[in-house]
Amino acid sequence: MIDLDETDRKLLRALSEDATQSAGALGRRFGLSQPAAWRRIRRMQDAGVIAGRRLVLNKEALGFGVTVFLGVKLATKGRVSLEDFERAISAIPEVQTVEHVLGLYDYRLRVVARDLADFERVLRRRIMTLPGVGNVEANVLLSEERRPGPIG
Amino acid sequence: MLDDTDRRLLRHLQAEPDLSMAELAERAGVTAATCWRRIEKLTEAGVIEAQQAVIDWRALGYTVDVSLRVTLDKTEPRAFDDFIDAAREVPEVYEIQTFLGRVDVRLSVLARDIGHYQQVYRSRILTLPHIADIEALMHVATIKSAETLPL
Numbered sequence: 001m002i003d004l005d006e007t008d009r010k011l012l013r014a015l016s017e018d019a020t021q022s023a024g025a026l027g028r029r030f031g032l033s034q035p036a037a038w039r040r041i042r043r044m045q046d047a048g049v050i051a052g053r054r055l056v057l058n059k060e061a062l063g064f065g066v067t068v069f070l071g072v073k074l075a076t077k078g079r080v081s082l083e084d085f086e087r088a089i090s091a092i093p094e095v096q097t098v099e100h101v102l103g104l105y106d107y108r109l110r111v112v113a114r115d116l117a118d119f120e121r122v123l124r125r126r127i128m129t130l131p132g133v134g135n136v137e138a139n140v141l142l143s144e145e146r147r148p149g150p151i152g
Numbered sequence: 153m154l155d156d157t158d159r160r161l162l163r164h165l166q167a168e169p170d171l172s173m174a175e176l177a178e179r180a181g182v183t184a185a186t187c188w189r190r191i192e193k194l195t196e197a198g199v200i201e202a203q204q205a206v207i208d209w210r211a212l213g214y215t216v217d218v219s220l221r222v223t224l225d226k227t228e229p230r231a232f233d234d235f236i237d238a239a240r241e242v243p244e245v246y247e248i249q250t251f252l253g254r255v256d257v258r259l260s261v262l263a264r265d266i267g268h269y270q271q272v273y274r275s276r277i278l279t280l281p282h283i284a285d286i287e288a289l290m291h292v293a294t295i296k297s298a299e300t301l302p303l
Contacts (some may be wrong), residue, residue: 001213015205051208053169056201057162057301062154064301069251069258071289086295093302098295101219104287108219112301139253145236149207149246150214150262 002047007032008040009151012049015041016148019053059112066113067141070127071105075134088130094122105137154199157182159303161190162199166300169203209246209262216263217291220277221255223284231282232257242276 004012010030014021027037044050059067074080082100089109090098097110111127113119127133154162157180164179165171171179177187194200209217224231232250239245239259247260261277263269277286 002211004212012205012207016207017202017204019203019205048208048211051206051211054204054206054299055162055166055169056204057166058199058201059301061197061199062162062301062303069249090296095296096299096301097297099291100293100295101289102292103289105289107295108289110299137254139251139255139258142250142252144247144249145240147240147246147248148243149209150243151207 002044002049004044004049004151008044011037011040012044013148013151015050016151063114064112065115066119068111068113068119069139069141070107070109070111070123071137071139072107072109072127072133073104073135074106074132076132080132085130085132089127092122092126094126105135157186158190158194158199161187162194163303165191166298166303213264214262215265216269218261218263218269219289219291220259220261221287221289222257222259223254223286224256225282225284226256228282234281235283238280242272242280244272244276 007030011026014026014029023038023041024034026032026041027034030037032040041050059065074082074085085107086098086100089095089107094111094113095109096112097108099108100106101108109127111119111122113122123136123138128136160180161176161182164176168179173188173191174184176191177184180187182190191200222235224235228234235257236248236250239248239257242261244262245259246262247258249258250256251258259277261269261272263272
């Protein structure tokens with residue numbers, strides 16, 4: 001496992017907010033030369049700490065007004081293979097994330113839709129029709145905030 | 153308003169966020185100058201909110217990822233504000249979401265191991281204000297995580 005010092009953590013936090021910043025700009029901000037900043041970033045990439053990039057789009061501006069989290073309990077465990085369920089649910093374009101969880105539900109899904117009517121269509125025609133789906137709980141997302149996490 | 157070229161660029165960049173401008177231009181079949189100008193415009197218009205580095209917390213030794221579904225005491229008028237303000241102060245909390253439904257607030261919490269999780273849960277989570285009930289879901293595996301929009 002890789003150890004990060006204070007400067008690495010500052011760089012990581014800055015990149016997790018905006019990954020388009022150059023090593024030169026980051027170096028100036030944190031008092032490093034461009035090659036020194038670049039080497040530190042490269043080391044974190046090689047260690048897998050920086051695992052690529054994420055494009056954050058404004059959902060509303062693109063016409064997606066509703067995000068719903070679904071807790072899904074499988075009804076007939078043993079009869080439906082988890083792999084089949086996972087493959088089928090992942091193939092639905094509106095299903096953005098699929099997590100296998102332990103607790104009250106088996107899967108946690110993040111579903112995006114244009115509006116509630118569109119969400120109902122996805123839920124009824126695509127999700128509820130999958131074999132093995134039992135109890136489903138829906139919670140409509142009102143707000144979300146990503147925090148830096150335990151970097152500091 | 154977005155046209156087909158904008159949508160095509162966003163689709164390609166969503167699918168492969170690591171693409172350079174030159175690669176993106178080639179995939180979308182536009183010139184590098186057009187590509188650069190369009191992305192710049194989409195960013196200025198706020199359609200592209202950010203391009204962020206993804207941190208793999210496991211590589212930093214955080215092996216436990218728990219989703220805490222919190223119900224708040226709604227007889228307390230400041231329950232949401234007080235709870236969220238306090239949750240922001242906990243470094244292990246990496247996501248705060250509010251909902252309409254059975255769950256009021258959800259916190260995503262990281263810990264190095266189960267022992268560390270228990271310590272965070274007892275000393276930092278259970279002490280947050282106005283909690284009526286908490287349910288925990290422990291993350292086992294990520295099956296799909298791209299979080300792309302069906303453009």
